Amino acid sequence: MPCGAKKFEYMHNTYTTQIIYDKKEVWDRSGGAQMKVNRIKTYVKGLDEVIQGGIPDGSVILVAGKPGTMKSSFAFNILYHNANREDKSGVYVTLEQGRESLLTNMDGLGMKLGGLEKEISVLDLGMIRKKLVQLTNQTWMEVFKMYLKNLKKNMDINLVVIDSLPILEVMARFDSPREELFHFFEWLRDMQVTAFLITEMEQGSEKFCHNSEDFLADGIIHLDLRRDETDVKLWLSVVKMRQTNHKRNYLPLIFDKDGFEVVTD
Template sequence: MAGRNMRFKDTIDGLEEVFETDIPKSSVVLVTGAAGTLKSGFTFQILSNYLEGAGEYGLYVTLEQSKENHLKNMESMGLEPTKKLHISDFSDYRLLYDDISNDLLKTLEENIIDFRQEAGDKCTCVAIDSLGALYSLLDVGGKELRKGMYRLLESLRREGLTTFLILEEEKSSDINDSSTSMEGYLVDGIIELGLHFKGNVANRYMRVRKMRAASHSMEPWIVTVSDSGLKVYKGSF
């Protein structure tokens, strides 16, 4: 499926069973979970396959690792990069801006908007990997951080960008946990990735906690890695 008929739910094998209707365009989606739950791979596969199929462009901002290391990790999961998705690592920002720490949220916003304007209307998606790395570089917290994030996300919405935010939780995600972080109140959708232990067996899973204006399953679905990327399927927990 290509062109304007391309949907986000067609990007991972089995995801079309999780979503009855697609992730709405211009949404802000939080992809959250503990370490090792495939958050980056999940987000990268959705964006790469969507942009390739739709003939659109996007920006993947990696704040945690270099572009080269990120691509190696994606390759180890069977994920092929696309020229439609530009990867910007933190060294890009160091080259572009002399003093990045003064107002990193504003710097990030300007960088994304500049890319959007350069690429034109066909630039439709952005991912930030990860919020934890972003927060560690900021001098603010609490109410000021929430205000800054609100302004950033509203700016991306106004640009019509579908935005994926990756957030690593310190605690391990569990199927029975329904708590929502500060970010959960600022976004349109939450996709949770976690580990479920049954005896000595650990299964990775995904669950859509919320997605405004979309019809979707609320149940957990098993996530596996194949030679050609991630797959999602119904399993017993």
């Protein structure tokens, strides 16, 4: 067996052990009672109730969907309301559109950054490239991690959104994507943040990702568009969520002046 294959097999076995441990960790071995898990609220009406109060703190979550499924808005909503209501700091890393464009779009949805600049930092690709020019001896990924580590140190960030994971993989120029993503996910966990990684699904495909990110992630939230005779509607499923007892059925997801809501009735 090639050396690289042996290394990935070891990673696979190690991570499988971790998954089993995570499942057991939720239960008290002495009596089978469920242990308390700290959770991050999504502030999507109806969603927190079906995932036992929110996302387990410290998780790495994939937010997957095809174009037009409001993935960016959904993730920003979590960041915004946790800053506004829970005093939790966060960073939104936008690699596909500029900072001002993103903020204009979110402002149009009623999520104005004004007054929350100390709690929410928005980092775009141009800012990373500018720093990369200054630090010619460092790789793109090293500069990216440096930014996040500095924000963790200076703002004590609790939440991270990366928009999007496929673009990050392209910019980082991974030689061995699965192995390097494994280490990147572990690095995020070591940062002690809850991370939301947006991933774009291809039209006509049911795959959530391209390089086994769904296996590495602690959770997957799938946003889907469905067409009927007269309308196109948005649906949501919590496909995977470690440390959480949840159903995987699809629920209608709506957005109006009051924000996001899943219809559970």
